[in-house]
Amino acid sequence: MRLLIPLLAMTFGCDWSAATKTLEDTGDGTEERLLTDDDDTTGGDNGGPGGDSGGDNGGPGGDGGPGGDDTGTAPTDRDGDGYSVEDGDCDDDDERVNPGALDDCDGWDEDCDEEVDEDAWQADVYEPNDDWDEAVQLGSLDENPIQSLTGYLHNGADLDRYEMTLDDEDWDFFVVYLTLSNIPDDATYRMTVYKQNGSDWDEFGSVYQTGGTLETYFNDQFLVDDGGTFQLVVSADSEPPCDRTYQLDIVHDEY
């Protein structure tokens, strides 16, 4: 594929290509999987989340109920997490579950708001990076022409922005190869490239793919100094699993 690039670069305009596969197949599987355990509220003893969700540090101690069993009046906060059922604790036998808990990526709604794993992004060292001015700074591709990182898309609304700069001169040519791998088979991931234009961002192009590896590149125009600041946005067109990592590789070539 690289042998093709110099020829394409010699042609007019900024080229954008990729192996785009279609299918907008909205991933419903994830959503369903996450909600399966969710409906238990107070009451009975078993059925707590302690189960297998994994990923977390020591789950809440199993069953061994707290002291004083059968008093006539129900204790207001049986698990001692600071919230009673009246306060919105949807599992008063599990101190890990309460309205003040962090709802991380484990398939369980720890904070009782009927939304599952919405705080998963907080475990991502690159977050927050959804807004233009929050982009992860990759610096100069002239100085660091090969970059590789691991990211997460935590839900279908997550955007991961990466910003990079490129120098150019009229007679130089550059090409930037972008590879996004480990896309889940049941999710469609997208890469969109923008170039800064004053206070605006011009879209270079957008490509997407379901599952596997998405490869694309952008390159410069003939006889134009079109270096500058670029942003790459990784996003999902469908709901991805919150704990699935993707790998992003960026390679800058000049000739």
Ligand SMILES: [Ca+2]
């Ligand atoms: Ca609780």
Ligand SMILES: [Ca+2]
């Ligand atoms: Ca939640």
Ligand SMILES: [Ca+2]
């Ligand atoms: Ca959770």
Ligand SMILES: [Ca+2]
């Ligand atoms: Ca993000």
